[in-house]
Structure formats: structure tokens, C-alpha cells
Amino acid sequence: MRVLVAEDEPVLAAQLRAALEAAGYAVDCAADGREAGYMGEVERYDAVVLDLGLPQVDGLSVLKRWRAKGFAMPVLILTARGDWHEKVAGIDAGADDYLTKPFHMEELLARVRALIRRAAGQASAELVCGALVLDTRSGRATVDGRLLSLTSHEFRVLAYLMHHMGEVVSRTELTEHIYAQDHDRDSNTIEVFVGRLRKKLPPELIETVRGLGYRMVCPP
Amino acid sequence: MRLRLLVGTLVWAVLAVLVTGWALARLFNEHVEQQFHVELSTHLDQLAARLAVDVDGPPRLDMVLSDPRFERPYSGLYWQIDAMDTQARGLLRSRSLWDYLLVVPVDEPPDGALHAHVVQGPDGASLHLVERVLRPASRPDQALRLIVAANASFVDAPVLRLNRLLALALGVLVAGLAVAVAVQVRIGLRPLARLRDELAAVRDGRGAAIEARFPAEVQPLVDEFNAVLARNAEVVSRARTHAGNLAHAVKTPLTVLANAAAQLSDAAPADASGKPSERALARLVREQVALARTQVDYHLARSRAAAAVGIPGQRTPLRPVLEGLQRLMAKVHARSGFEVEVLACPQGLAFRGEAQDLQEMLGNLLDNACKWAASRVELSAREEGSQLCICIDDDGPGLPAGVREKVFERGVRMDEQVPGTGLGLAIVRDLARLYEGEVVLETAPMGGTRALLRLPRAT
Numbered sequence: 142m143r144v145l146v147a148e149d150e151p152v153l154a155a156q157l158r159a160a161l162e163a164a165g166y167a168v169d170c171a172a173d174g175r176e177a178g179y180m181g182e183v184e185r186y187d188a189v190v191l192d193l194g195l196p197q198v199d200g201l202s203v204l205k206r207w208r209a210k211g212f213a214m215p216v217l218i219l220t221a222r223g224d225w226h227e228k229v230a231g232i233d234a235g236a237d238d239y240l241t242k243p244f245h246m247e248e249l250l251a252r253v254r255a256l257i258r259r260a261a262g263q264a265s266a267e268l269v270c271g272a273l274v275l276d277t278r279s280g281r282a283t284v285d286g287r288l289l290s291l292t293s294h295e296f297r298v299l300a301y302l303m304h305h306m307g308e309v310v311s312r313t314e315l316t317e318h319i320y321a322q323d324h325d326r327d328s329n330t331i332e333v334f335v336g337r338l339r340k341k342l343p344p345e346l347i348e349t350v351r352g353l354g355y356r357m358v359c360p361p
Numbered sequence: 362m363r364l365r366l367l368v369g370t371l372v373w374a375v376l377a378v379l380v381t382g383w384a385l386a387r388l389f390n391e392h393v394e395q396q397f398h399v400e401l402s403t404h405l406d407q408l409a410a411r412l413a414v415d416v417d418g419p420p421r422l423d424m425v426l427s428d429p430r431f432e433r434p435y436s437g438l439y440w441q442i443d444a445m446d447t448q449a450r451g452l453l454r455s456r457s458l459w460d461y462l463l464v465v466p467v468d469e470p471p472d473g474a475l476h477a478h479v480v481q482g483p484d485g486a487s488l489h490l491v492e493r494v495l496r497p498a499s500r501p502d503q504a505l506r507l508i509v510a511a512n513a514s515f516v517d518a519p520v521l522r523l524n525r526l527l528a529l530a531l532g533v534l535v536a537g538l539a540v541a542v543a544v545q546v547r548i549g550l551r552p553l554a555r556l557r558d559e560l561a562a563v564r565d566g567r568g569a570a571i572e573a574r575f576p577a578e579v580q581p582l583v584d585e586f587n588a589v590l591a592r593n594a595e596v597v598s599r600a601r602t603h604a605g606n607l608a609h610a611v612k613t614p615l616t617v618l619a620n621a622a623a624q625l626s627d628a629a630p631a632d633a634s635g636k637p638s639e640r641a642l643a644r645l646v647r648e649q650v651a652l653a654r655t656q657v658d659y660h661l662a663r664s665r666a667a668a669a670v671g672i673p674g675q676r677t678p679l680r681p682v683l684e685g686l687q688r689l690m691a692k693v694h695a696r697s698g699f700e701v702e703v704l705a706c707p708q709g710l711a712f713r714g715e716a717q718d719l720q721e722m723l724g725n726l727l728d729n730a731c732k733w734a735a736s737r738v739e740l741s742a743r744e745e746g747s748q749l750c751i752c753i754d755d756d757g758p759g760l761p762a763g764v765r766e767k768v769f770e771r772g773v774r775m776d777e778q779v780p781g782t783g784l785g786l787a788i789v790r791d792l793a794r795l796y797e798g799e800v801v802l803e804t805a806p807m808g809g810t811r812a813l814l815r816l817p818r819a820t
Contacts, residue, residue, distance in 0.1 A: 150617065224605065224721075226716065232693070237692060
């Protein structure tokens with residue numbers, strides 16, 4: 142799962158990045174509206190945390206432009222003013238949720254989690270696939286109640302596949318959603334992560350669709 | 362002003378009419394008198410022409426004079442011939458004189474010259490008279506005075522009649538002028554009356570500025586007034602933006618601080634024997650940040666409202682605000698089966714006040730309702746006299762009657778698990794009261810809480 146943080150205050154941006162990375166997300170940061178707008182259009186994000194008071198291009202305009210161009214990723218807006226009309230304007234511009242500064246980091250994480258889950262069409266905070274259960278709140282995966290030990294990249298691959306259960310996910314798509322922008326990417330390493338995951342999971346949960354990618358198949 | 366214009370115009374009109382009337386009457390009088398004299402002298406000429414004086418006999422008339430009034434007794438038109446030398450009056454006279462002799466003062470006019478007198482007539486009426494002294498060619502020694510007289514009433518009657526007519530006509534004219542002036546003043550002052558209506562509308566919040574066009578004489582006034590209104594609004598909005606910027610400037614550092622404190626307390630082990638001061642510091646920072654946030658929010662909302670209350674010309678249609686918040690809540694509180702619905706909001710219903718304040722009040726109430734609702738929040742609005750009445754119902758657990766007043770206190774939170782500052786309701790009540798409205802909590806028909814908000818209505 143990959144998240145874009147568009148926040149101009151450097152300390153807050155660093156805190157957001159740290160908290161989100163600790164929660165298992167790949168995080169990119171943009172410090173102004175123009176950069177955020179560009180990144181949102183070029184990269185594939187599962188969620189965006191967007192401050193409305195960005196320099197150069199304000200958050201609302203960035204958001205409107207994304208929606209006008211058909212980018213539908215969930216967006217959580219951060220507002221400092223707390224004016225309701227600003228919140229209404231944000232929602233009308235296409236935001237999915239808002240948070241008023243100052244906020245608690247746990248609340249932000251909860252909102253981001255809920256947005257990603259909702260976008261994937263999952264109602265529950267726990268994603269279940271047979272004996273495998275992924276608790277999005279705690280970021281833990283268990284098989285028959287037994288905790289799996291996963292690296293952050295393995296976790297992201299698993300989380301992405303579980304959010305898109307039953308769909309074919311290409312390697313490129315996985316690459317786009319598990320690495321932050323500045324990370325050295327190699328789609329061959331995806332095969333390595335999937336191979337390691339298969340060893341830790343019950344057999345035949347992750348299916349290879351030849352020439353297309355992977356699919357998470359849940360036993361009925 | 363109307364009276365002043367009316368009286369001023371009427372005084373001048375009456376004066377002008379009086380002068381005109383007097384001049385006309387005088388002109389007519391002169392004309393009639395002149396006519397009368399011409400007529401009398403014509404009669405005199407005729408008399409002279411018909412007078413026959415023989416060498417030895419007394420003078421006599423060849424024919425009677427043509428005007429029949431000379432033959433009718435006391436008809437008012439008379440003639441008489443006196444002999445000057447013998448002082449014999451009434452040598453000859455008209456039948457109309459009957460047995461009366463005209464007594465004419467004796468002056469010494471040159472022969473043949475006309476002159477006029479006013480004398481007493483037979484029936485006591487005054488007579489206008491012209492006379493001329495003639496010496497007939499046949500008897501140059503005998504001077505005859507020819508007199509023609511007529512009742513003054515022949516002159517006075519038409520003059521009197523005309524004066525009456527003139528007075529009537531001029532009276533009608535003055536009355537007509539008065540009506541015209543009244544109408545004119547009324548029409549002329551109508552823009553002012555309209556201006557008054559428009560101003561009242563602005564005060565009642567039916568418009569933010571006077572938009573109608575006025576005559577060129579009034580428009581500058583209207584423009585000036587609009588400029589004042591616009592400036593008022595601008596000052597408020599600038600103050601507001603300023604306050605917003607301040608909040609922004611303060612809140613981002615607060616967020617940073619709070620998060621740093623949270624990290625600190627997370628990093629320290631729960632049974633921190635090593636660094637108790639660090640945990641205490643973290644807690645202190647968290648508490649103080651929460652307090653600072655509360656204060657900033659509260660005073661921001663209050664100062665904003667205090668600036669806006671009492672500014673005329675504010676009107677916020679209710680429906681768009683309700684629907685905007687409904688969209689917001691439906692999205693933010695999205696969970697399966699949850700619905701926010703606007704049940705009733707008559708078109709044209711509007712709040713007499715500032716849009717942001719209305720949003721602040723409704724947003725806080727609605728947010729609360731959505732937090733507590735099981736699956737449904739209903740909004741309805743209606744007008745009640747000069748007020749708006751907005752109900753926000755939820756189907757949540759509801760509040761015990763005992764704590765309904767308590768939740769309006771600053772910083773009181775019903776549940777620490779549901780996020781919030783504990784300020785929302787206090788702000789709502791403060792704002793509502795600034796606008797001379799009220800907010801109360803009741804039991805909703807659905808079983809949960811009903812927040813009832815009363816606010817001034819814009820007509």
C-alpha cells in the first residue's frame with residue numbers, strides 16, 4: 142500500500158512519513174501543490190493525505206484537477222482552519238474524509254486505513270481469506286490465529302493482494318504500490334517476495350496467472 | 362419634505378394666479394369702459410346729426426335716435442340737450458328720461474370737445490355721461506349742450522360677471538395646480554420611498570446591497586451607501602481570513618508538538634523507572650496542546666461571530682448549507698446502512714446572518730448526531746414566525762435529561778472514545794445566543810437526541 146503525503150510543514154511531514162511507514166505503508170512526500178499534483182498523476186497511490194494550505198497550488202485545486210482527470214484514489218484532507226465551508230468545499234471537490242489540525246496520529250492512521258479499505262470495497266477492518274486474517278488496524282497477519290512474521294515489503298505485497306482479492310494484479314501494479322518513489326525498483330524482486338509469502342501462507346492462496354500477474358484465491 | 366415642497370409650490374402658484382387675475386380683470390374693465398365711451402360718443406354723434414336748429418324756432422330732432430332704449434322710460438340710456446346761454450335745462454330730452462332732468466356740472470369746455478362726468482341718475486343709480494357743446498351753423502349765437510348718459514351698471518355688470526368667472530376659473534386652476542403639485546411631489550419623492558424600502562430590506566437581510574437603479578439625483582447616495590456596506594463586509598471577511606491564517610499558523614506547530622509528545626511517551630516503556638520526567642513532560646505537552654487547541658477554536662469562533670452579528674444585509678439561504686453538510690456527513694461518516702437525510706427544508710428559507718456561522722452551528726450539531734446515531738440522522742427545517750427552526754434528529758442512545766444542559770459547558774465530553782474537542786456544543790450555544798437564537802436538546806421521535814436550533818429568519 143502506497144500513500145502520498147502532501148504537507149508543506151517539514152517537521153509534520155516527517156512525522157507523518159514516520160507514522161505511516163511504521164504502519165506498513167510506502168510513503169512519498171510532496172512539499173508543495175505543484176509537486177503533489179504531478180506525483181498524484183504520475184504515480185499510483187492507494188491513499189493521499191492532502192493539506193489544504195499548500196504553497197504554489199492550494200490543496201483544493203490539486204484535488205479538483207485530479208478528479209477532473211479521472212484519478213479516483215481516496216484523499217484525506219487536512220485543514221487547519223476548521224471552517225465547515227472549507228470541509229464542505231473539500232468534500233465537494235472530491236475528498237473522501239477530512240481531519241482538522243491538530244490531530245492525533247492514531248486518528249489519522251485510522252482514517253487512512255478506513256479510506257483504503259472502503260476504496261477496495263471492504264467493509265470490515267479484518268480481511269479474511271480462508272485461514273489467513275489481515276487486521277488492518279494492527280497491521281498483523283495471522284494464519285489460524287498464529288502470527289506471521291513478515292518484512293515490510295512482504296507485508297505490503299500481501300496487503301495489496303488481500304485488498305484486491307479475486308482480482309488479477311500485475312507485477313508492475315504491485316511494484317507501483319509497494320515502493321516509495323525514490324526506491325530502487327526491480328520487478329524481479331516481486332517474484333522473490335511472492336515466493337517468500339507462498340512459503341509462509343497456506344498453499345495455493347496466491348495463484349500465478351501466466352503473463353498477467355498474481356491473484357489471491359480464497360477457498361470457499 | 363413633502364409638505365415643504367407642497368406649501369412652497371402652492372404659495373408661488375397662488376401668488377402668480379392672483380396677480381394674473383388682477384391684471385386680467387383690470388384689462389377687461391378698461392376695455393369695457395372704453396367700449397362704453399365709444400358707444401356713448403357714437404350716440405352723441407347721432408344725436409348731433411339728427412339735431413335740426415332753425416333760424417327762429419327751438420331746436421328739434423328730425424328723427425328719433427336709433428337705439429330703442431332711448432324711448433323706454435328709465436331704461437338706463439338717456440340723452441338731453443341744454444341751452445348754454447339761457448341756462449335752460451332739458452331743452453330737449455329722451456323719452457327714457459321721462460320727467461327727470463340730468464344735472465350736469467357746468468365747466469367751460471372748448472366747443473366741440475368731448476368730456477365725461479359721473480352724475481346721479483333718475484333711479485339713484487350713477488350715470489356715466491358724455492357731453493359736447495355745439496353752436497349750430499344756423500344759429501351761431503345759441504350754444505347747445507348735447508348730453509348722452511348711460512347707467513354705470515351697463516359697465517359694471519359685465520365686469521362683475523367677468524370677475525366672477527375669472528375668480529372661478531382661477532380657483533379651479535389653483536386647485537388643479539395643487540393636485541398636480543401633490544402628484545408631482547409624490548412621484549418625485551417616490552425614489553426616496555423606494556430607497557427606504559430597499560434599506561429596510563437590507564436591514565432585514567433580504568439583500569446585501571441596494572441593487573435597484575435609482576434616478577441620477579439619488580443614485581450617488583445609493584452608491585455611497587453600498588460602498589459602506591461593501592466595506593463593512595470586506596472588513597469582516599478580512600478579519601476572518603486573518604483569524605483563519607492565525608489559526609493555521611498556530612495549529613500546524615501544535616500538531617507537530619502533540620505528535621512529538623506522543624512519540625516520546627510511546628518510546629518510553631510503560632513501567633518507566635528510568636525517565637519519569639520524560640513521560641510527565643510528554644503528558645504535559647499533550648494536555649497543554651489540547652487546551653491551546655480548545656482555546657484557539659473557541660475564541661476564533663466567537664470573535665468571528667461577534668464581528669458578523671449586527672452587520673446589516675446578511676442573508677444565508679438554508680437549503681444549500683444543509684445539503685452541503687449532508688454531503689459532507691454522508692461521506693465522512695460513511696458506514697454500511699448509515700443515512701443522513703434532509704426531510705424538509707422549504708425553498709427560500711434563509712438565515713439572517715453569516716453563512717460561516719450557520720455552517721459552524723449546523724456542522725457541529727450534525728457532526729455530533731452522526732457520531733452518536735445508530736444508522737440514521739434526519740434534518741428538517743421550518744419557519745416559525747420571525748424565526749427558523751431546525752431539527753437534527755438521530756437514532757442513537759440519546760441523552761439522559763439530567764446531562765442535557767451539562768453538555769453545553771465548555772470542555773465537557775460525553776465519551777472520550779468518540780473524537781472531538783468537547784467544544785462544539787458550547788460554540789453552537791454561544792453563536793446561537795449572539796444571534797438571539799437558542800439551541801436545546803430534546804428526545805427525538807426516533808428515540809435518540811434531537812437538537813433544536815432556533816435562529817432569526819431572513820424575510
